[in-house]
Amino acid sequence: MVVVFDLDDTLYPESAYALSALQAVGELGEARLGMAGFAMELHRLFNSGHRTKLFQTAIASMNRPAPTAEDLDLFLTTYRNHRPDCLEWYPDALGLVKDLYARYPLAIISDGYLPTQKLKAEALGVGEWFNPVIFTEELGRKYWKPAARAYELIMKTFPGESYVYIGDNRAKDFIAPRALGWNTVCVRRSDGIHRDALAPVNGAAHHEVDDLSAAASIIA
Ligand SMILES: [Mg+2]
Structure with a gap:
């Protein structure tokens, strides 16, 4: 067999990886776009069941201007290349x-x-x-x-x-x-x-x- x-x-x-990767994206958004609380909002949305367009939804719910295509691309790349400390x-x-x-x-x-x-x-x-x-x-x-x-x-x-x-x-x-x-x-x-x-x-x-x-x- x-x-x-x-x-x-x-x-x-998988949610452990997702939350770890979202933390990395959140910190990047906070540093790059000055969006204090971005990581926390991403976690909140994920934990309440959101699975699609998470970055856009978080930014909209924080009443921030829509992200540029370049920012979104960077977020996605950061998410997909995230190396967790441990799983x-x-x-x-x-x-x-x-x-x-x-x-x-x-x-x-x-x-x-x-x-x-x-x-x-x-x-x-x-x-x-x-x-x-x-x-x-x-x-x-x-x-x-x-x-x-x-x-x-x-x-x-x-x-x-x-x-x-x-x-x-x-x-x-x-x-x-x-x-x-x-x-x-x-x-x-x-x-x-x-x-x-x-x-x-x-x-x-x-x-x-x-x-x-x-x-x-x-x-x-
Ligand atoms: Mg599976």
């Missing part, structure tokens, strides 16, 4: 990985902007546990999930095995592995950004769990 994991909100809370694993995820590591090959398939995903992976030290770590963006933007390419690469690397994918996003994580005959586990974390995403037809995971503490017995 080969056990393949998603990264964000499966192994660690904490979900303890149940680390426990599962340590448990499986001696018995099965472990791998990662992760979507997202490449510098960001690499910085997250580095901060978590995933290289110690997973090989390969596939960033779908490296294959090409069209190979982000739900594309099957990354899953097929795993099957080529480990032919003739059974395969499991463990992810959190019902909208895209399980469509390809299901079609390829993999077992699938969806972890629906209380703080997961995509916990309420809906599964398309044939896209639901075979198993759903609240955390990964019992996942080893499910996939055994």
Whole structure:
């Protein structure tokens, strides 16, 4: 058996990365545009569920003039290239990985902007546990999930095995592995950004769990 994991909100809370990156953007805005309180407003909006146009919304709610395209670009670049001091694993995820590591090959398939995903992976030290770590963006933007390419690469690397994918996003994580005959586990974390995403037809995971503490017995 080969056990393949998603990264964000499966192994660690994506919101922790987002808040750390927003802090960096906030401090930049405060220094560059003199917007005292920008970091705090970004955090407030994120924590109240805003996920799109966060920078513009924060600036508008602070009654500041709309940002220039150049400023927005700088904010986005800062966000995507943010290197967190450290990221904490979900303890149940680390426990599962340590448990499986001696018995099965472990791998990662992760979507997202490449510098960001690499910085997250580095901060978590995933290289110690997973090989390969596939960033779908490296294959090409069209190979982000739900594309099957990354899953097929795993099957080529480990032919003739059974395969499991463990992810959190019902909208895209399980469509390809299901079609390829993999077992699938969806972890629906209380703080997961995509916990309420809906599964398309044939896209639901075979198993759903609240955390990964019992996942080893499910996939055994
Ligand atoms: Mg995820």
